[in-house]
Amino acid sequence: MSTWLQNAWYVAAWDAEVESAPLARTICGTPMMFYRKLDRTVVALRDACPHRLLPLSMGLREGDAIRCKYHGLKLGPDGVAIEMPMRNDAPNKRICAESFVTHERHRYVWVWIGDREKADPALIPDLWPCSTEGWVFDGDYYHVACDYRLMIDNLMDLTHETHVHSGSIGQPEIMEAPIRTRVDGQDVIVERWIPGIDAPPFWRTALKQPGQVDRWQICRFVMPAAVMIDVGVAPVDAGATLEKHDQGVRGMVVDFMTPETETSHHYFWGMARNFDTSDPSITAQLKRQQGVVFAEDKEILEAQQRALAANPDLKLAAYNIDEGGTRSRHIIARAIRAAEEVTV
Amino acid sequence: MSTWLQNAWYVAAWDAEVESAPLARTICGTPMMFYRKLDRTVVALRDACPHRLLPLSMGLREGDAIRCKYHGLKLGPDGVAIEMPMRNDAPNKRICAESFVTHERHRYVWVWIGDREKADPALIPDLWPCSTEGWVFDGDYYHVACDYRLMIDNLMDLTHETHVHSGSIGQPEIMEAPIRTRVDGQDVIVERWIPGIDAPPFWRTALKQPGQVDRWQICRFVMPAAVMIDVGVAPVDAGATLEKHDQGVRGMVVDFMTPETETSHHYFWGMARNFDTSDPSITAQLKRQQGVVFAEDKEILEAQQRALAANPDLKLAAYNIDEGGTRSRHIIARAIRAAEEVTV
Amino acid sequence: MSTWLQNAWYVAAWDAEVESAPLARTICGTPMMFYRKLDRTVVALRDACPHRLLPLSMGLREGDAIRCKYHGLKLGPDGVAIEMPMRNDAPNKRICAESFVTHERHRYVWVWIGDREKADPALIPDLWPCSTEGWVFDGDYYHVACDYRLMIDNLMDLTHETHVHSGSIGQPEIMEAPIRTRVDGQDVIVERWIPGIDAPPFWRTALKQPGQVDRWQICRFVMPAAVMIDVGVAPVDAGATLEKHDQGVRGMVVDFMTPETETSHHYFWGMARNFDTSDPSITAQLKRQQGVVFAEDKEILEAQQRALAANPDLKLAAYNIDEGGTRSRHIIARAIRAAEEVTV
Secondary structure, eight states, rough: SSSSSSSSEEEEEEGOOOOSSSSSEETEEEEEEEHHHHOOOOSESSSOTTOOOOOOOSSEEETEEEEETTOEEEOTTSSSSEEEEEEESSTTTTTTTTTOOEEETTEEEEEEOOOOGOOOOGGGGOOGGGGGGTTTEEHHHHEEESHHHHHHHHHTTTHHHHHTTTTOOOOGGGGGOOEEEEETTTEEOOOOOOOOOOOOOHHHHTSSSSSSSSEEEEEEETTEEEEEEEEEEEEETTTOSSSOOOSHHHHHHHHEEEEEEETTTEEEEEEESSSSSSHHHHHHHHHHHHHHHHHHHHHHHHHHHHHHHEEEEEEEEOGGHHHHHHHHHHHHHHHHHHHHHHHH | OOOOOOSEEOOOOOOOOEEEEEEEEEEEEEEEEEEEEETTTEEEHHHHHTOOOOOOGEEEEEEEEETTTTOOEEOTTTBEEEEOTTTTTOOOOOOBBEOOEEEEEEEEEEESOOOOGOGGGGGGGOOOGGGGGOEEEEEEEEEEEEHHHHHHHHHHHHHHHHHHHHTTOOOGGGGGGGEEEEEETTTEEEEEEEEEEEEHHHHHHHSSOOEEEEEEEOOOOETTTTEEEEEEEEETTOOOSSOOSSEEEEEEEEEEEEETTTTEEHHHHHEEEETEEEEEHHHHHHHHHHHHHHHHHHHHHHHHHHHHOOOOOOOOOOGGGGGHHHHHHHHHHHHHHHHHHHOO | OOOSSSSSSEEEEEEEOOOSSSEEEEEEEEEEEEEETTOEEEEEEEOTTTTTOOOOGGEEEETTEETTTTOOOEEOOSSSSSEOOSSSOOOOOOOOOEOOOOOEEEEEEEEEEOOOOGGGGGHHHHOOHHHHTOOOOEEEEESSSOOOOHHEEEEETTHHHHHTTTTTTOHHHHTTTTTEEETTTTTTEEEEEEEEEOOOHHHHHHHHHSSOOOEEEEEEEEHHHHHHHHEEEETTTTTOSSSOOSSEEEEEEEEEEEEEETTEEEEEEEEESSOOOSSHHHHHHHHHHHHHHHHHHHHHHHHHHHHHHHHHTTOOOOOOHHHHHHHHHHHHHHHHHHHHHOOO
């Protein structure tokens, strides 16, 4: 039993990461390779030639096909052999590399982990800020040598900002506002409302008006491995509420954690915003800032993973502040168990 | 049950690699060290002092003996103690490092893996081109981090040249000539005859005459871990045949793959030729070229070994072109099983 | 069953290594961190926050407490929580990091491995030359990637000096003097008396007088993991004996080997002397010389550890010269077995 859910969509790559040359990436323990066909749709195949297992990502693209670098077995985008190493041999259609269902949405290439026939694009997590008119979205890819769930814990509890990010985005005053954690179907929501404060410089600039503001931070875990963080400010008299707060300026941090192995993951960080959407310098500034913030998190998370190995007699404890992460882990574990029972 | 045959000779080193200073090399899973006595014969001992296991290869030679660097235990070339750490103590003749039978032939130092009393030099593989009058032979040592059988597969199937060596020795037209695989006792032979073609530049120069040629490539697997590749050209009207082709110019690539561990081996590559035998510049050119070719193979073979580990659910498949490698592996496996049965 | 004794004191660090900033060090398999309180006493805690296991050594000191870098859990020097990540939450006194008993003596910080209530400072090994009036003592810390018992073997048998330290302190003539090994309670003593020789340069300078000397080397193993080596010379007519030899100049090499893992240890080397005690240049010279000597030992000991792994079918042998190490290992093993029986 793995630590991640089967029969689910995971982000394999940013759309712009996949081009005609193969991209090798291990997703949920399985080596895969990705490339675009001439029509720009994305192919995902097991990154091992069905002949002698050489990574197909070392091969050469020919039209929509890939030719293995070792003996030249040529596979179509469905993974099925279309030319044998000896060109005169008739291709054996039973020779094929495992292929995976992919789908592009929200600027990501998604891959289905599980039974092909169950791969329904309707099941892709609704990361709406990545692809909604009036919002602009961009981000980066990072590799982290820790269990993907440690990153979910991290994101569902923003109290760590004070300590981990004391040199960058940490702000002790925020931590004094109470949080509320609730479950909404399979989502877990941790929300914090900070009424009537002076807006910090970034948000003041974004809002383009003086006066006190209400501020919010709402973390939402979305199965199987996403966290969206709704952040922003609105003028104090604009009537913004936790439920509805489009009166001011709003950003959505969108995080997806795709397991690579049990102790490493691919971290897709992005930020959407509904203000200054035509100003690319803000996009660049946000990405640059995230580079600094991420380096602080990576140091912590990878040290935590090493500590788990070095202290096998100790267990993670959960306090009040961890309720968001704990509930998210419970939902993942319950879904895994339910899937196991169906299978048995 | 290991992946290599016991009670067999393996190449431990090129003759010139072994001198009076110890050479450390793990052969078939056993750490060994090799050096020459004053009479130039080669000693092979377990590379661990019988006292406290320090590698003897770190020790100092004294006459035909080796003195351990740690406490000075001095062992004769048979591995038996001749001086104790306290010089006044009488040497205990039961103290000894395991010694191995070696034999020099064909420019190689061979070591017998298995029961000493069965070590018969007559069982050394007949790599005749390495030591036959009228031929000149030289080569190099390479380390490869893959199962030695992956290299045998590689050498017994030259179709890979087109893809792996497209930048060096690959020639698509050769691949169109049919191959024939046959078994001759414990040897496996893959032969290709290419009649009436224009000789490629290297062979044209070697042949020193114009006109069309017949060309051949004959790979022969020889137990327990050698592959000899007979290559060359003869004038089209000279009557050369697959069976007998000394009418033109001929080279023999001689490869020996000595297991180091289950996932690494020592690769002894050499080339013999019966033309321009007194021109050392051709020898140098062939060794230089092999450096380039080998780098291409090493990249593939080590990636293949990593892919075997990363895809434990997948197996190597065998197509027509793999018949040579597959039959070679069968002969190795059958010999291992037969030896096991004798032992039981 | 580990290779080291439980319920014993081990050196964790030199006194000067521990300051107010945390020092991370794994002792006997357990990650620990050490720091000084304002009153200069030393705190030792498991190097894992009881909350999410981040190493506490990454945290920040606040007064006598340590605050975790991840979520800010603040622990007192006894390891008990005094401030929760949400400052308004009442601290839960059941939340605590494991704390270890420490004691400073002989210039070292000692840590008790085992049941806290048994930690009696009277059980600290009596390394008297480190803290006796009329003696001056200093040393260094080294990390060695080998079983701590291999270093005990090394120190309890000085015949290795001839071979390992041939370029530094090795002197063949010493090796000709007979050694005597005896057991004194839980101590093992290897003694060598070299009467009527010319003093080597270092000792000649220390003694400050001409003429022949008696010289001694007395290695004493002290449980659980110390070796003290009494070295020096006395004028030949001064009446010095193996039992009593304060007539000349005397040094005590004090070595403590604290297990880190089964295959690595912390090596605390120091040297005390009763001559030129107010001359710091001699202290500096001895430390510099030990750097050279240690590099020679480290090469041997780490190669020996690798050889143990590479030759699993071979065992360490024990000759006459190994009696000191062998008896020391027996005393350790017997104590471990006795402790196991008490526990069961």
